[in-house]
Each structure stands twice: as structure tokens, then as C-alpha cells.
Amino acid sequence: MVMPEFACISDYVTWYAEKTPSAEACVFNGSRVTYAQLELQVERLACAYIAAGVSKGDRVAVLATTSPDFLVSFLAVARIGAIWVGLNAKYKRDELLYVVSDCKPKILLARTRIGERQYDEDIKHILSEVSGIEKVVLLDDANALSGAVSYRDFLHSGENILHTHVKAPSSGGGDKKPCLIVYTSGSTGKPKGALLHQQGIIRFCLEQNRIWYVNPHRVINFLPINHVGCVVDLSLPAVLAGGTQILCEKFDPVKMLELVEREKVTLWASVPSTFIMQLGLPDFDKYDLASVQLIAWGGAAMPEETVRRLVEVCPRMSTNYAMTETLVTTVVEPTDNVEALTRTVGHPFPGVELRLVDDRGNDVDKGEPGELLVRSVYNMLGYWNRPEASKEAFLGDGWFRTGDVLAENRDGSFSVVGRLKEMYKSGGYNVYPKEVEAAIETCPGIVEAAVVSVPDPKWQEVGIAYVTLRQSCDWNEEGLRSFCSERLANYKMPKKFLCLPEMPLLPIGKVDKVALKKMAVLEYGATKGGAEK
Known part of the structure; x- marks a missing residue:
């Protein structure tokens, strides 16, 4: 099926709700949500956002785990043209405060308890330090925080809009309209918020689904919601494919393998460290992984020994090379070629232009290392509230400076030499x-x-x-x-x-x-x- 390119990410939920309403959109703790149900949930929340005064460009921050709460909240934000910000449940109070202070959301959706940790005092502290938060919506205990509203009551507030509109207006989204801020790791300083847009995300997902084709599309997602890997690499491609995402609040090597077996996962995708932990289990071979049609990873290089073991599970394997600010740069298309998977990061992803330059900005010869510059529709719009940092990150004509050093191989593939900042x-x-x-x-x-x-x-x-x-x-x-x-x-x-x-x-x-x-x-x-x- 040739997928249409809609203007808004959440339009795909509407499309599948009409074409395959009973298909599973997501699974969480044994609970299953169809596309028809997901569409209703997204529409109700979008209407509640509108009733609360959220409009195009406003931020909505969400403190939650990798659960349907995160998925619905993002899709509803995208539908009305607002901007979504995920907060990692592992953030300490100062880290939460930093991100919320920087993005200044109009609405904060939050859990008050995740695992053994209570967040009510953290939320109170944030509210005392950050102005402009007009409403706090609690996804669990409505009585845990004075002045907050329950999720049920918040949805109820949008019912008048729901009853008077067949669908919440999505005209605010689409094109290169911002929809997501992802804060970088901050390993070299304070995190910066990369501002991503609907058109780039949609085109990336459609192209990745073509390259990483599986049928049916069934993938596990346990990555934290503040990371681009969770939202853009795993969740949204599943939505655009009309597939199923199995959401998990945290990674557990045994439970993940059990889920692959039980849920018949076809796309086994993650970061290398999790594969290493799973392969390290003494009884790894007992799990039935026959459903897996493709193994894919990103975020770091995979050790050769690990790749050789995974090839025995599924000979169709792929990896890509990317960063938050560019979404993607290169990809090794599905193969069982261990050398290509471990010695290179593949060829340019469709729609991506690459250059390698020296410290004077001159293009280097093939085979010579140079800083990678990237230009594509997938690139971020800039860093949120960081005009100077945005200016420094981009050269003329839309070329983004990655700070990574690569070399081009004879066959046109690329290999990573290192990072300028790690050198x-x-x-x-x-x-x-x-x-x-x-x-x-x-x-x-x-x-x-x-x-x-x-x-x-x-x-x-x-x-x-x-x-x-x-x-x-x-x-x-x-x-x-x-x-x-x-x-x-x-x-x-x-x-x-x-x-x-x-x-x-x-x-x-x-x-x-x-x-x-x-x-x-x-x-x-x-x-x-x-x-x-």
C-alpha cells in the first residue's frame, strides 16, 4: 500500500480509524487499544486542550512513562498545532525544573507517582518557580495536588467542543510547523531543546517504514518519552504504518524477550546495550523469536560479536546513523552483511544530502575524515529559545554542523571516525x-x-x-x-x-x-x- 502524505501526524490515526478501526494501535500491560478507540481518545483530548486555551505554538509538557498517556497526549497536541515536550520520569527535581523553565508550557500533564517515586512535591516546586503554567492535569491521583484537575475532568471540559465539531481543527499542524521539542543529553553543557516539525517527522516515518518494511508492523517501545528514539523512531512509524506498538514503562531483558514471543513482534529495534543484555541471559536460546522479520538498532555501534549472534536469530538486519537535530543521516539497508553493519553506517538516507569538510569548511577528498554536514527536510528548525546556538549550528543554505567526524568509503557508504567533542x-x-x-x-x-x-x-x-x-x-x-x-x-x-x-x-x-x-x-x-x- 502506498501511504499518503498527510499534513498532520494525527491524521493517520483518523485514516486508520476509518479503514481498519478494529486493528490494534497499542498494547500496554495486556490492555489493547484499537485505532477507532485511539482516534476517540486523541480527539477528546485535543478538544480539552482547545477548551483550556491551548493554541498553535503553545507548549504542553507531559511527565509520564512509555504508556498510552504519552502517545495520546502527543497526537492530540500535534492535531491542534501545539508543541509537545516529554519529561523523563528519571529526571531529578532540578532537571525537571530546567526543562519546564525553558519550554514554559501552558499545560502540564503529570503522574504523581511512578514506581516508588512520588512527584507531588516536585510538581509543587516547579509551580512555585515557573510562571505561565495555567493548568496541571493529573493522570492518576486527582487528590494529590491542590489546584490540579483530574484527567477525567479535563476531558469533560472539552465536551462542548467535541459535540459541536466533527473533528478538532488540525489546520494548525502540518508543513514545517513545530510539534515537538526534544532536549539533547547535555553531556557538554546544559541541554538544548531541538525543535522538530511535522513535515520532517512524517516524511522520515514514511521512508523508514519503506526501508524497514515488516508485515504486520509490531514493535516494542520502552525508550523514555523525552527521547527522539521513543517518539520519532519507534512510536510514530508504527502509527503511520497502521501497526501495533507494545508500550513498556521500563526495560527488562527477560520481559522484553517474553513480549517478543507472546506479541509476535516483527520489528525488534533498540539500542545496542539492550541487545547485549538480552543475549547475555543464560537461557536466551529458549525464547521463540521466529516472528522477528527485522532487527534494527541505532544510537551507538554494535559490537561485531553481538551482530554475528543476532544474524543467527534473523538474517535481515539494519542500522542507521542519526542525531536528534537531523532525525537521520545514513542507513544500512536490511542485510546480513556483518562487515557493512559493523564497519559502516551505510549510505545517505533518502532525501538527505551530506558533506564532509575540514576545519576551514572545505570539502575533503574521499577516504579522508571530515566533519559531517547534513541538509534535508528532516533537520530541526533550530534550538528552542537559543537563537545564537541555532545560528552557530547551521551554515549557509541549511547545512547543519553535526560535530561528528566521518569518512566516505569507496562504495559511497560512510564510516564514523568519532566526535569532534570526544576527540x-x-x-x-x-x-x-x-x-x-x-x-x-x-x-x-x-x-x-x-x-x-x-x-x-x-x-x-x-x-x-x-x-x-x-x-x-x-x-x-x-x-x-x-x-x-x-x-x-x-x-x-x-x-x-x-x-x-x-x-x-x-x-x-x-x-x-x-x-x-x-x-x-x-x-x-x-x-x-x-x-x-
Whole structure:
């Protein structure tokens, strides 16, 4: 079926509610929502937003888990042309305050309890510090916060609009109208809100569904709602495909495999760390994963050993290379070619233009490393409330500076060399941690590697390598050092190799290099001398 390109993301819910009303849109804790039911829920909430005075460009912030609450709230915001902001339930109070203060929402939808944590005092603190929040809607306990309204009462407030309009106006959405702010990780400073738009998201989802075709489209989503991977990479492609998304509040390796088996998941997609944890289960082979038609990952490179094991589960595999600000840059189209999946990040995604430039802005020769510039309809509009940062991020004619260093291969594919911000200088040489990590991960028994730099009085900076091992392997630092010395120039060799039971992870599942860097500084010390190179 050739999918139409609608003006508004939520128009796809309406379309499927008419064409396949009884098809499952989402599953959560055993509860199933059809497209007809989802359409009604989205329309009721959109009308409630309108009744509350939310209009085009206004922000709505949502503190929730990866549940139907998040999905319905986003689709309703998109329908009326407003802008949605997801708040990570793992945020500490100051982190919540920072994001809410920056985006200044008119409406805050929130859970007051998630797991063992109570949020009522956090919400009170936010309300005392941030002006302009006109209404707090509680998704669970209506009595937990004075002045807040229950979700049921909030929906009731929009009934007059629901009864007088066949459908809430969606003319405010579509085209390059903003609909989503995603705050970057902030590993190099305070997070910035990338402002994404409807047209870019719609075209990305349609194209990704063509490349990552599965039938039926059934995918698990457990990523946090503040992340682009949750909203744009997993949830919305499922909606645009008329597929089913199985929503989970948190990742659990055993439960995820059980869900793949029970829900007949066809698209097994996530970040590499979660695949590594699942493959590490002693009884992994007992799960029936025959329904899987495609395995896909993003966010980080997958170790070769992990890819080889996954190929045995499903020989149709894919990965892409992307960042929040661009949605996507390259893709390895479905294949069983392990080298392509581990040594490259594929070819430009359809509709994406790429350039590699040196520090003077000149295009580099094929095979030479250069900073990646990206231009496409998928690019963000800019950083929310950051005109100077937006200006610095874009060159003329819409080229976005990624800060990533890539090289173009002979066949036109691209390989990641590293990040400009992660690159360090050791003895005057540029060292890219990504290259060192890739070499370490070819050592038998190594599951994952992460390299960070620390100051050194002699060499300016040196690398500290952290690794995790397969369960059956013993730690042998000298053996690993010897292995790497045959594959890396001496200036690229890490000063220390340290073994961890597991890597510290960010909420999205990526390795937390900020935490590793703090550990490395304590372990190595900024005043120690280095070894001769």
C-alpha cells in the first residue's frame, strides 16, 4: 500500500480509524487499544486542550512513562498545532525544573507517582518557580495536588467542543510547523531543546517504514518519552504504518524477550546495550523469536560479536546513523552483511544530502575524515529559545554542523571516525575514541568497550579504556593490551584498560561517558605522568 502524505501526524490515526478501526494501535500491560478507540481518545483530548486555551505554538509538557498517556497526549497536541515536550520520569527535581523553565508550557500533564517515586512535591516546586503554567492535569491521583484537575475532568471540559465539531481543527499542524521539542543529553553543557516539525517527522516515518518494511508492523517501545528514539523512531512509524506498538514503562531483558514471543513482534529495534543484555541471559536460546522479520538498532555501534549472534536469530538486519537535530543521516539497508553493519553506517538516507569538510569548511577528498554536514527536510528548525546556538549550528543554505567526524568509503557508504567533542590530543596526535573502541571490541571475549580521555602532564591527554566481558571469560589486562598493540598506533593505545561488570548507561541505553570520565579521572589522576610512547 502506498501511504499518503498527510499534513498532520494525527491524521493517520483518523485514516486508520476509518479503514481498519478494529486493528490494534497499542498494547500496554495486556490492555489493547484499537485505532477507532485511539482516534476517540486523541480527539477528546485535543478538544480539552482547545477548551483550556491551548493554541498553535503553545507548549504542553507531559511527565509520564512509555504508556498510552504519552502517545495520546502527543497526537492530540500535534492535531491542534501545539508543541509537545516529554519529561523523563528519571529526571531529578532540578532537571525537571530546567526543562519546564525553558519550554514554559501552558499545560502540564503529570503522574504523581511512578514506581516508588512520588512527584507531588516536585510538581509543587516547579509551580512555585515557573510562571505561565495555567493548568496541571493529573493522570492518576486527582487528590494529590491542590489546584490540579483530574484527567477525567479535563476531558469533560472539552465536551462542548467535541459535540459541536466533527473533528478538532488540525489546520494548525502540518508543513514545517513545530510539534515537538526534544532536549539533547547535555553531556557538554546544559541541554538544548531541538525543535522538530511535522513535515520532517512524517516524511522520515514514511521512508523508514519503506526501508524497514515488516508485515504486520509490531514493535516494542520502552525508550523514555523525552527521547527522539521513543517518539520519532519507534512510536510514530508504527502509527503511520497502521501497526501495533507494545508500550513498556521500563526495560527488562527477560520481559522484553517474553513480549517478543507472546506479541509476535516483527520489528525488534533498540539500542545496542539492550541487545547485549538480552543475549547475555543464560537461557536466551529458549525464547521463540521466529516472528522477528527485522532487527534494527541505532544510537551507538554494535559490537561485531553481538551482530554475528543476532544474524543467527534473523538474517535481515539494519542500522542507521542519526542525531536528534537531523532525525537521520545514513542507513544500512536490511542485510546480513556483518562487515557493512559493523564497519559502516551505510549510505545517505533518502532525501538527505551530506558533506564532509575540514576545519576551514572545505570539502575533503574521499577516504579522508571530515566533519559531517547534513541538509534535508528532516533537520530541526533550530534550538528552542537559543537563537545564537541555532545560528552557530547551521551554515549557509541549511547545512547543519553535526560535530561528528566521518569518512566516505569507496562504495559511497560512510564510516564514523568519532566526535569532534570526544576527540582528544595525545602527544600532538588526534585520537578518536570510536576508532580505539572498535579495535578493542574485535578482541575475543570483549562484549563492549568505551574510551574516555583524562589530562596528562606529559602527553596532554591519554585514553582510559573500559570494557565488559562475556561471562565465560577471565580478565587479562596484559593480554588485551598486547592484542591492541598489534592493531593500534602507539599514540592511540589507552594508558589503562579497566574491566567493569556493566557499563553505566544513560536513560536511553547509551553508555554514559560523562560518568566514565569522572571515574577515569579518579582512577588515573590528573597529575600522574604517562608512559613513553
